Amino acid sequence: MSDRKKIGLGLTGFGVFFSFLGIIFFLDKGLLAMGNILFISGVTLTIGLKSTMQFFMKRQNYKGTLSFFVGFFLVIIGWPIFGMILEAYGFIVLFSGFWPTLAVFIQRIPILGWLFQQPYIRSESDGHKNMRELVNIFTI
Template structure:
C-alpha cells in the first residue's frame, strides 16, 4: 500500500481549503479576498502533495504552456482586483491543464449517490458530457 507522508496530508488539507475558499468566493459574488486566499491555498496544497519539482514540471511542460499562462494570469488578475475576469481566465487554464484528468473525475462523481443523480439531469448531463469528452456515449450504450 502507498505510504502517505505528513506533508502530503497537509497538502490535501490545504488544497481542500483552497477549493472551499474558491467556492465561497464565487458564491459570494466574486469576493476577491476569498478568491485570492483560495488560489494561494490550492497552489500550495498541490505543491505539498506532489512536490515542488513535480509541480514545476507539471505547469511548465511545453504542451501545457498556454494553459499555465492562462491559469497564472487569472490568479494575477484576481490578486490585482478584477475577480470576475480573473476567474474566467483561471477556469479556462484549469480546464486545459486538467483536461486529461476530468473524464476520470466526472465518472467518479457520477457514482456518488446524490451528486451522480444531479450530474445525470438532462441539461447538466449534456454540459458534463461535453467537458468529460464523452461525445454523447454512455457506459449504458455499449453492447
C-alpha cells in the same frame, strides 16, 4: 498516504472552498485570492514541488499555465471578474486530462455516484470521452 499528502489534499480542498465562497459573495477578491493560494500550495504539497513545476511547464500546458497565472495575478490586484474568467479557462485547459479519472472517482462516492450514474448524465459524460477534444473546439 503520507502526512504531507494529507495536508496537501486538505489545502486543496480549502482552496476550492474559499474560491467557491469568493464566487458566492459576488467575486470577493480576498476570498478568491486566499482560495487560489491555498489551491496552488495544496497541489504543490500533494504531488511535490518538482512534479508541480514539471506539470505547469509542459509544452502542451503553456497556454493553460499562462492564462491561469495571469488570471491569478488579476485577482490579486483587484480585477476578479477578468481574473476568474482567465483562471477558469486555464484550469480547464490544464486539468482536462484528469476529467475521466475524476468522473470515475465521483461515481464511487455514495450520493454523488448515484446522481452521476443516471442515464442522462451518464450519456453526456460518455459522449465526451476526452475533454481535450472539447477544449480544442473552443480554442480554435
